[in-house]
Amino acid sequence: MTFRVFVDGQEGTTGLRIFDYLHARQDIELLRIDSERRKDKTERARLINQADVVFLCLPDDASREAAAMVDNPDTCLIDASTAFRTDPEWTYGLPELTPGQRERIRASKRIANVGCHASAFIMLVRPLIEAGLLPTDYPFSAFSLTGYSGGGNKMIAEYEADQNGALDAPRPYALTLSHKHLPEMRLHGGLEHSPVFTPIVGNFLKGLSVNIPLQRSHLPEGTSVESITRAWQAHYDGAPFVHVMAPGDSDALEGGFFDVTACNDTNRVDLCVFGNEERLALVARMDNLGKGAAGAAVQNMNIHLGLEETTGLARRLG
Ligand SMILES: NC(=O)C1=CN([C@@H]2O[C@H](COP(=O)(O)OP(=O)(O)OC[C@H]3O[C@@H](n4cnc5c(N)ncnc54)[C@H](OP(=O)(O)O)[C@@H]3O)[C@@H](O)[C@H]2O)C=CC1
Numbered sequence: 001m002t003f004r005v006f007v008d009g010q011e012g013t014t015g016l017r018i019f020d021y022l023h024a025r026q027d028i029e030l031l032r033i034d035s036e037r038r039k040d041k042t043e044r045a046r047l048i049n050q051a052d053v054v055f056l057c058l059p060d061d062a063s064r065e066a067a068a069m070v071d072n073p074d075t076c077l078i079d080a081s082t083a084f085r086t087d088p089e090w091t092y093g094l095p096e097l098t099p100g101q102r103e104r105i106r107a108s109k110r111i112a113n114v115g116c117h118a119s120a121f122i123m124l125v126r127p128l129i130e131a132g133l134l135p136t137d138y139p140f141s142a143f144s145l146t147g148y149s150g151g152g153n154k155m156i157a158e159y160e161a162d163q164n165g166a167l168d169a170p171r172p173y174a175l176t177l178s179h180k181h182l183p184e185m186r187l188h189g190g191l192e193h194s195p196v197f198t199p200i201v202g203n204f205l206k207g208l209s210v211n212i213p214l215q216r217s218h219l220p221e222g223t224s225v226e227s228i229t230r231a232w233q234a235h236y237d238g239a240p241f242v243h244v245m246a247p248g249d250s251d252a253l254e255g256g257f258f259d260v261t262a263c264n265d266t267n268r269v270d271l272c273v274f275g276n277e278e279r280l281a282l283v284a285r286m287d288n289l290g291k292g293a294a295g296a297a298v299q300n301m302n303i304h305l306g307l308e309e310t311t312g313l314a315r316r317l318g
């Protein structure tokens with residue numbers, strides 16, 4: 001059996017990466033739009049309604065426009081944008097979120113794929129909130145280090161055109177402290193307040209790491225490196241793409257440094273906790289284009305279609 005798949009936004013960063021994952025698969029028939037007509041609404045609507053699964057790899061407004069074009073009740077949308085991630089009519093596309101989420105993704109025709117920073121943040125905190133190791137009203141803060149592909153084709157072009165080193169140094173951004181991922185972090189993280197979140201973009205193509213510092217004195221008595229590791233291990237038991245690193249794992253730090261690119265070209269996320277009696281840091285790393293976007297989208301498609309979750313995702317992309 002083959003499934004018809006259309007990528008709306010096939011020439012963008014996320015769309016191209018989904019194509020990399022799918023083009024060689026025998027169980028997928030990719031519907032391609034003529035490049036010249038890629039913004040032609042009539043042609044997009046025709047392909048959207050022919051497909052079993054449509055990946056929307058578009059800016060938010062274009063995603064909303066595409067969602068309104070669907071009249072085939074069998075078409076499943078997997079939207080990569082921020083448009084629907086906290087919309088109750090849509091299912092949040094993080095299969096590892098909580099028990100039952102895979103079944104919800106299987107049953108839903110409207111799947112909102114994760115934000116890259118948000119999914120790393122949520123995967124760190126949600127199991128610990130559920131286990132009672134973090135209070136829901138903790139005053140969370142977090143920073144994220146990300147490669148420039150997170151900014152899509154426009155940011156990639158800016159970095160690649162930089163001849164004089166103006167973009168060499170890391171650049172903090174979203175300093176209005178209202179990054180667009182805050183609503184999904186709060187809702188799907190299970191928090192009472194949005195975190196103070198400061199992302200930093202660096203002069204490297206891809207790779208992302210979210211770091212959440214915690215003060216032990218503000219946490220329940222039993223919250224420690226060991227109890228956090230055990231809670232993650234229990235929550236992610238059987239999750240094929242989540243790697244909980246044991247305390248002191250030599251892969252976590254190389255010469256004392258944390259490599260934010262270690263999951264690149266995979267759909268894996270690594271979770272680690274560092275700390276001592278007084279302070280802790282929860283740290284996740286992933287490929288922002290992998291588990292943070294295209295890999296997660298393909299994983300959601302596999303689950304929705306009733307296929308093995310890892311189909312096409314086990315190999316490392318070149
Ligand atoms: N890059 C990343 O790491 C992540 C991105 N996302 C999200 O995924 C979505 C896509 O992002 P990304 O791939 O980075 O963005 P890009 O800018 O790289 O690609 C977007 C694509 O959409 C096309 N497009 C824009 N408007 C329309 C339209 N009206 N009709 C049809 N096509 C259109 C663009 O064409 P053209 O260039 O010709 O305008 C471009 O090819 C965004 O919502 C983004 O927020 C989510 C997670 C991570």
Ligand SMILES: CC(=O)N[C@@H](CCC(=O)OP(=O)(O)O)C(=O)O
Pocket residue numbers: 080081082114115116117146147148149150151152155180181199201292
């Ligand atoms: C470097 C950079 O700009 N990164 C993007 C995140 C990309 C992402 O996760 O995408 P969504 O836009 O779909 O949420 C940002 O922080 O806005």
